[in-house]
Amino acid sequence: MELAVPSVREPETKAASGGLSPQLLVELYRLMVLSRSVDDREILLKRQQKIFFQISGAGHEALQVGAALAMRPGYDWFFPYYRDRALCLALGVTPTEMLLQGVGAATDPASGGRQMPTHWSDRALHIVSTSSSTATQLLHAVGCAEAGRYLSHHPEAAAKSETDYRAFRDLEFHGDEVVFTSLGEGSTSQGEFWEALNTASNGKLPVVFCVEDNGYAISVPVEVNTPGGNISKLVANFPNFYFAEIDGTDPEACLLVFQAAVAHCRAGLGPAFVHGHCMRAYSHSLSDDDKWYRSAAEREADALRDPLVKMRARLLREGILTEVELDAMEHALDEEAAAAAEIALEAPLPLVAGIPKHVYSADLDPTSSSFAAEEVQPAGSNPGKSSTGKGAAPHTMADLINACLFDEMGRDPRIVVYGEDVADASREEALDEVKGKGGVFKLTSGLQREYGSDRVFNSPLAEANIVGRAIGYGVRGMKPVVEIQFFDYIWPAMHQIHNELALMRWRSHGEWAAPVVIRVPIGGYLTGGSIYHSQSGESIFTHIPGLRVVFPSNAQDANGLLRTAIRCDDPVLFLEHKRLYRESYGRAPYPGPDFAIPFGKAKIVRPGTHITLITYGAIVPRALQAAERAHRENGIEVEVLDLRTLNPYDWEAIATSVRKTSRVIVAHEDMLSWGYGAEIAARIGDELFEDLDAPVKRVASMDTFVAYQPILEDAILPQPEAILKAIVDLRAY
Numbered sequence: 001m002e003l004a005v006p007s008v009r010e011p012e013t014k015a016a017s018g019g020l021s022p023q024l025l026v027e028l029y030r031l032m033v034l035s036r037s038v039d040d041r042e043i044l045l046k047r048q049q050k051i052f053f054q055i056s057g058a059g060h061e062a063l064q065v066g067a068a069l070a071m072r073p074g075y076d077w078f079f080p081y082y083r084d085r086a087l088c089l090a091l092g093v094t095p096t097e098m099l100l101q102g103v104g105a106a107t108d109p110a111s112g113g114r115q116m117p118t119h120w121s122d123r124a125l126h127i128v129s130t131s132s133s134t135a136t137q138l139l140h141a142v143g144c145a146e147a148g149r150y151l152s153h154h155p156e157a158a159a160k161s162e163t164d165y166r167a168f169r170d171l172e173f174h175g176d177e178v179v180f181t182s183l184g185e186g187s188t189s190q191g192e193f194w195e196a197l198n199t200a201s202n203g204k205l206p207v208v209f210c211v212e213d214n215g216y217a218i219s220v221p222v223e224v225n226t227p228g229g230n231i232s233k234l235v236a237n238f239p240n241f242y243f244a245e246i247d248g249t250d251p252e253a254c255l256l257v258f259q260a261a262v263a264h265c266r267a268g269l270g271p272a273f274v275h276g277h278c279m280r281a282y283s284h285s286l287s288d289d290d291k292w293y294r295s296a297a298e299r300e301a302d303a304l305r306d307p308l309v310k311m312r313a314r315l316l317r318e319g320i321l322t323e324v325e326l327d328a329m330e331h332a333l334d335e336e337a338a339a340a341a342e343i344a345l346e347a348p349l350p351l352v353a354g355i356p357k358h359v360y361s362a363d364l365d366p367t368s369s370s371f372a373a374e375e376v377q378p379a380g381s382n383p384g385k386s387s388t389g390k391g392a393a394p395h396t397m398a399d400l401i402n403a404c405l406f407d408e409m410g411r412d413p414r415i416v417v418y419g420e421d422v423a424d425a426s427r428e429e430a431l432d433e434v435k436g437k438g439g440v441f442k443l444t445s446g447l448q449r450e451y452g453s454d455r456v457f458n459s460p461l462a463e464a465n466i467v468g469r470a471i472g473y474g475v476r477g478m479k480p481v482v483e484i485q486f487f488d489y490i491w492p493a494m495h496q497i498h499n500e501l502a503l504m505r506w507r508s509h510g511e512w513a514a515p516v517v518i519r520v521p522i523g524g525y526l527t528g529g530s531i532y533h534s535q536s537g538e539s540i541f542t543h544i545p546g547l548r549v550v551f552p553s554n555a556q557d558a559n560g561l562l563r564t565a566i567r568c569d570d571p572v573l574f575l576e577h578k579r580l581y582r583e584s585y586g587r588a589p590y591p592g593p594d595f596a597i598p599f600g601k602a603k604i605v606r607p608g609t610h611i612t613l614i615t616y617g618a619i620v621p622r623a624l625q626a627a628e629r630a631h632r633e634n635g636i637e638v639e640v641l642d643l644r645t646l647n648p649y650d651w652e653a654i655a656t657s658v659r660k661t662s663r664v665i666v667a668h669e670d671m672l673s674w675g676y677g678a679e680i681a682a683r684i685g686d687e688l689f690e691d692l693d694a695p696v697k698r699v700a701s702m703d704t705f706v707a708y709q710p711i712l713e714d715a716i717l718p719q720p721e722a723i724l725k726a727i728v729d730l731r732a733y
């Protein structure tokens, strides 16, 4: 039974009867029952072992249909969570599409068989791919809202370009668009929940936060997660919000409140926080049984609040539908779900050969010759706007990174730069009299002054916030180039990097991507940098499929590789060695505004015939010192290979050199065990065994953190002497 309700998305004023029109009440019920029918069908399929996981939205339907009908799919934006079946159905996802994901079909439009059921994604409807991680999506929603606002203030940014990632991005935006995001009450314990509220509140962003409070987080009751047991009380003092706490089992109350919440956001007054008390009609998932931890009395009391039971009773009580009509409607919806299941069970399964598809962009290959603009332009031909880093005089790595940011921001209005302390001054009125901060290492100096405070700004002191928001910007086609102040503090963002940023493209089967650049000062040799300002750890990130990792060793490479990172269609972790920022080693003239270096191309920084030394970053100058001494003192000719990018890395260059020398050392600053060199050494042992005359050697730091006292620091980090010793030993092997 289809009941068309043409005006369903128009704000309903209360009818004379004191409520919504009967037609709309029936439509709300239809959507709720359809959602439950699809859940019940999935549960059956799971019990028959035809699908492999099930988690339901049962008990949450009223809240969700209320939210969906207050918003505009394909116009507004949605960052839901796994319970939001009724929301997604009401937005326009079909039962068939949902069950295609259940069976893991090739034709599952949300993920091509990669994600569990209820991990929503629909490009046309603006439902952005979500993960299983609780609360990460809230920061994406915040970044998405910021991007929408930015684009409506800078419509020129929507223009396409033929030359970079923008060629593949059609940008849509509306000045009054609203972003919806939801989570369970237990997930409000996550720091990312609070980080999202902070930024939404501060920026008066049009984000509707919906807390679906069913009283439990798997087996953990609300009072354990939330002091006092009520999240509304805790968030009440955030400025600029519209707040509502409602009975989330009453679809009418929900719709009316969401209409008010959305109106607040559309009017630009700020975000909204809707806290709906719903219930769990079933256990957490089919892997759970709530009889293990809830009393019978509690479960029975909860069952009385089932929104379907209540709404059915109301439709009968008010004479809107008869028992016979309700039975017919419910039966028809059950049939609809059953028919969808039939289609899903017949659907083609994904091909094993397709597994690597969409790990990286298929549109733009950063190793391709289109990035090979290694031609250095004559100095002075591009005056640029930066006060530093231009002209023929040799410049530091810091200067040439700054120059690249200046050039690229001038070229591409989609770039925004933010992070901790990256602005010149958040209080703009001070800019007339102050020099400006521009980053703790001054790498972003002058950018705010040149490009304005909506393109270059300070983030809160929260690393997950920085990366999570960047993902929201990224899925809208913007290019955030964010800074994590020190590699040592990247860890709060690790969840966002690992589970969200790097996965967005693969898990959505190419539908969404967040080609964000994260610049990170890294490394030691600082004399006194100690434990929390000396860390390395690049192999932890090269172990993440979907993330490019770049690690330049000199000013010119840093400039060219950062340009490629910015123009590339994949997320990039751009590691900048702090010790190299202002070294006299590796300075270079300004190479021009289009100088780029493709990823995956190593550089022979010293040719040699006896030993191949593979390295990168701050070990490059140390390896060169050791190689010079080996030449002078021992007559050994070492070929030093600077990898420059770690994912992808240049296997061809490694293999060519090793075939020539038959002896190889891999040297890096990070700890020896499980370090980047372990993978390179293992692959050489595996694929070049026949070419080797000696075992592969590694030089790296000790398996400890870096200590403060310089004597300890020197002993912990690999020094040129240790590299020289390895060279001499290996030659004698």
Ligand SMILES: Cc1ncc(C[n+]2csc(CCOP(=O)(O)OP(=O)(O)O)c2C)c(N)n1
Residues within 6 Å of the ligand: 083, 132, 133, 134, 183, 184, 185, 186, 187, 188, 212, 214, 216, 217, 218, 284
């Ligand atoms: C970051 C993270 N930690 C743990 C989990 C495992 N987990 C999945 S759902 C869940 C409970 C969530 O409870 P709540 O936020 O109240 O949402 P509900 O499922 O009740 O709707 C947990 C612990 C996860 N998915 N993500």
Ligand SMILES: [Mg+2]
Residues within 6 Å of the ligand: 184, 185, 186, 212, 213, 214, 215, 216, 217, 218
């Ligand atoms: Mg819950």
